[in-house]
Amino acid sequence: MRKPGVSKTRESILKFIPDFIDQRGYSPTVRDIVKGCQLSSTAVVQHHLNVLEKAGFIHRDPEVFRSIQLVEKDIIAVPLLGTVAAGQPIPVPDSNSWTSTPEESLKLPRDLVGGRDNIYALRVKGMSMIDALIADGDIVVMESAQNMEDGEMAAVWLKEEQEVTLKKLYREPGRLRLQPANEQMKPIYVKPENVELQGKVVAVLRKLNR
Numbered sequence: 592m593r594k595p596g597v598s599k600t601r602e603s604i605l606k607f608i609p610d611f612i613d614q615r616g617y618s619p620t621v622r623d624i625v626k627g628c629q630l631s632s633t634a635v636v637q638h639h640l641n642v643l644e645k646a647g648f649i650h651r652d653p654e655v656f657r658s659i660q661l662v663e664k665d666i667i668a669v670p671l672l673g674t675v676a677a678g679q680p681i682p683v684p685d686s687n688s689w690t691s692t693p694e695e696s697l698k699l700p701r702d703l704v705g706g707r708d709n710i711y712a713l714r715v716k717g718m719s720m721i722d723a724l725i726a727d728g729d730i731v732v733m734e735s736a737q738n739m740e741d742g743e744m745a746a747v748w749l750k751e752e753q754e755v756t757l758k759k760l761y762r763e764p765g766r767l768r769l770q771p772a773n774e775q776m777k778p779i780y781v782k783p784e785n786v787e788l789q790g791k792v793v794a795v796l797r798k799l800n801r
Contacts, residue, residue: 678717709735718773
């Protein structure tokens, strides 16, 4: 199906680019596109590439030869920022329980996180959330948030202990209950002023062959 607002010629170019990259391992030149799409001149190709780039379908680096790349509009890059404990809280060196520089960037479907902003990912250590289908080694996709509803799964920073943990959050008179999703583990009770909410879980990723 043709992309909305994209002419037949530009659709042909958009199809040619990834096919060329798959076959050759590098991006096509303008002359490659002239030949591959049977167009009349390099000027014609440049015009179509300019339109596609302006519309956000491709990206080019003017300082790099063979730099034409498709922009994956339905994919977003989510930084993997470190580890969170689903078990006993993990001691960490500062109030950022993960590093500010990502370990890697995960490419995820935009539909997985909806229209949310401030999305990041954490690797899970421990089995306290196993009944919520979050196991040791899974990756949780988080939305930065300082407010959330009772029962939502939160990454919680415990200020006095200098530790972070992943639990379900419940408000009780004069305290917060951090509830594991594991019948064999007891909840953690903390004072509200000792807690800083780092984010809430919006998705879980699991490698079945790990």
